[in-house]
Amino acid sequence: MNEYSLPDQINQLLTSNRRQTEHFTELVRKGNYMPETPDVLIDAITALSMGKNVLLKGPTGSGKTKFAETLSYLFNQPMFSVNSSVDLDAESLLGFKTLEYKDGQQQIDFVPGPVINAMNYGTFLYIDEINMAKPETLPLINGVLDYRRTLTNPFTNEIVSANEGFGVIAAINEGYVGTVPLNEALKNRFVVIEVSYIQGEQLKQLIHNSTKLSDKTLIDLFVKLSEDLIFAVSQGKIAEDAASIRALLDACDLSALIPPKRAIQRAITDKLDEAREREFVASIAETLFR
Structure with a gap:
């Protein structure tokens, strides 16, 4: 071997x-x-x-x-x-x-x-x-x-x-x-x-290293968004796809050039099949990214 x-x-x-x-x-x-x-x-x-x-x-x-x-x-x-x-x-x-x-x-x-x-x-x-x-x-x-x-x-x-x-x-x-x-x-x-979802400081470091987003306040908010989405998955409120780290990184990348809520819609929300799941994610984004 x-x-x-x-x-x-x-x-x-x-x-x-x-x-x-x-x-x-x-x-x-x-x-x-x-x-x-x-x-x-x-x-x-x-x-x-x-x-x-x-x-x-x-x-x-x-x-x-x-x-x-x-x-x-x-x-x-x-x-x-x-x-x-x-x-x-x-x-x-x-x-x-x-x-x-x-x-x-x-x-x-x-x-x-x-x-x-x-x-x-x-x-x-x-x-x-x-x-x-x-x-x-x-x-x-x-x-x-x-x-x-x-x-x-x-x-x-x-x-x-x-x-x-x-x-x-x-x-x-x-x-x-x-x-x-x-x-x-x-x-x-x-x-x-x-392999668990990456969270906290590890996720923050990953966003910093892998995306064009450099605003520390926005990065912190995306880390919190990820935490909320992972918790919602564990409660059966949304599908696993919604908490995808890959999708989150796409949203962070887009947020370097377009408003975060729109970036979340393009990278995460619109991928979900059920209307109730899309509404749930949009509600979390609305709360965090005022």
Whole structure:
């Protein structure tokens, strides 16, 4: 099983006193993901450095993709991505055959997909919303996810073995429409990292680093808006989409140039399907951004 040669800065983080939050913050700043606690990122780094697969589990918009991108940045490791859906098939994962002309002759060529590319290049593979895929599709890569790190390409009958540096990060939204529970054989191939909504100082830092909004008063208000939306989700008053950190960052970006309430309408409110949810979010925005 592959183990990574960690950059010096990550080695220092893993061996340093975990209370040194300033060092931690500076290390992850450029990755643009600030977890609720340093342990969340440290544990993910530790698992990947030992050659284990990581499953990021959390609500919609909690920053799982940004988390994966930050891990890719910290390891200085490019990342191939798979966006799961009910239409995900062997070709989407592994690649496909195509007709090519070479020296005037027609020949069949194989174009690698994200899984085989990541294995060949020894990079990260990111599988987003892995539980959106049909249960019969994912067993195609079971061998990739265990100690073998190999698969038999059904299109070429070639045995593909992952090169050093290959690793798998997946994300899951439990209970979301269109998802199915992961079977135990698949789930047992991952170390699970719970990803919560970013709040408080971490969110403030993320807004500062990731958006064009620089007004400190407005940033504080957006942090409070996020807190109110997350609480409303926990009470079942609005859908998880309304509390998406991704959507909040879009609203912050827009607020650098247009009024905040209009920015919230464009980035958050108008995405919601139910009128009562749109009215609820608009009411919170009206209270905060007078």
